[in-house]
Amino acid sequence: MTTVLIFHEVDDVEHWLNSPRREEIFGPLGITVQTFIDPTDDHRVGLIADVHDMDVFQRVMASEVAAEAMQFDGVRPETVVMMVES
16 A cells, blocks of 8 residues: 655635545545645645555546546645655
């Protein structure tokens, strides 16, 4: 299993926190996530994802389904930073 840190900005933190999209996309893949908010920035959030198969994860993240989910969640795609456990 690989742990992935993902940071990005969103339009509305409450909407992002309450969105079912993460579970809809990651749940069936066995990917579990923990969500975090930046207490000093009203738009910055983060995730820790436990990923069983990085190839599948990367394909999903590059898919139209993920793009639509990010749009629904108000994610600002140009701000996404991903770090993979070494």
